[in-house]
């Protein structure tokens with residue numbers, strides 16, 4: 012595909028950066044990727060900090076080339092965002108995750124929450140509530156096991172509209188999480204106003220525990236505040252035992268991280284569930 016595209020680059024202005032050219036090429040390819048089903052969903056376990064039990068999983072999209080090579084979302088989500096293709100992509104991920112969740116339940120695996128990322132663009136542009144209702148109905152995945160991960164920036168736009176969408180999703184029985192908590196520019200006031208269930212503490216606060224006193228204070232404060240306000244608190248990117256020990260001491264409810272489980276393909280994750288479900 013690269014050689015075929017090369018000649019076309021002649022009409023691009025010379026000032027156009029390579030990155031911009033690659034982005035245009037990528038956007039054209041993404042359309043095909045969604046149509047031709049080159050996307051895969053990986054699952055990363057969400058673990059109860061106190062018991063070590065798997066209570067859920069986050070759905071994380073990958074682009075799988077026909078040759079099997081996997082491309083991380085950091086390489087195509089931004090282009091999908093700026094071109095609007097994130098809406099179709101997000102819809103696919105949501106439908107695929109609910110389909111998989113229902114299949115696992117039908118296979119007798121222990122029920123668990125599946126968390127799906129919703130981009131700000133998707134949250135604003137599409138009719139989220141109708142989409143979620145349609146997919147839940149079509150797949151038969153119970154709403155109470157679906158969690159949507161929203162970002163602070165996605166919530167800051169039109170407060171009245173956002174509140175309406177959130178209330179409706181909640182009324183459907185879906186759980187709502189704030190992703191990358193602490194990295195946005197939002198005020199804390201929305202925490203009280205919006206019907207949210209889970210705060211996901213961003214990995215950047217976890218990385219330097221136990222070496223950064225500051226990050227430990229921030230993390231402990233978010234956990235205490237979250238719990239006081241009635242949220243569940245999940246820490247992202249836990250890689251060391253020292254981090255986990257600290258989080259447990261502070262009363263963090265859940266965590267995700269390479270320390271215990273990396274994102275994995277659905278069949279391997281299902282096998283993990285089978286094993287951990289054994290008495």
Ligand code: C2E
Pocket residue numbers: 055070071072083084085088097101104128129130190191247248249250267268269270274
């Ligand atoms: P995110 O939502 O913050 O997801 C967590 C990212 O951290 C994932 O990267 C995960 O693999 C990684 N991670 C988890 N534990 C650890 C750890 O212990 N150490 C390290 N170094 N990394 C860890 P991934 O899968 O590459 O996804 C990157 C981002 O792409 C996600 O960040 C999310 O913003 C976006 N993304 C992924 N899938 C989707 C999707 O279906 N829709 C949308 N809109 N965005 C998605």
Ligand code: CA
Pocket residue numbers: 069128160190
């Ligand atoms: Ca996420």
Ligand code: CA
Pocket residue numbers: 190191211213247
């Ligand atoms: Ca996150």
Ligand code: CA
Pocket residue numbers: 191213214
């Ligand atoms: Ca992140």
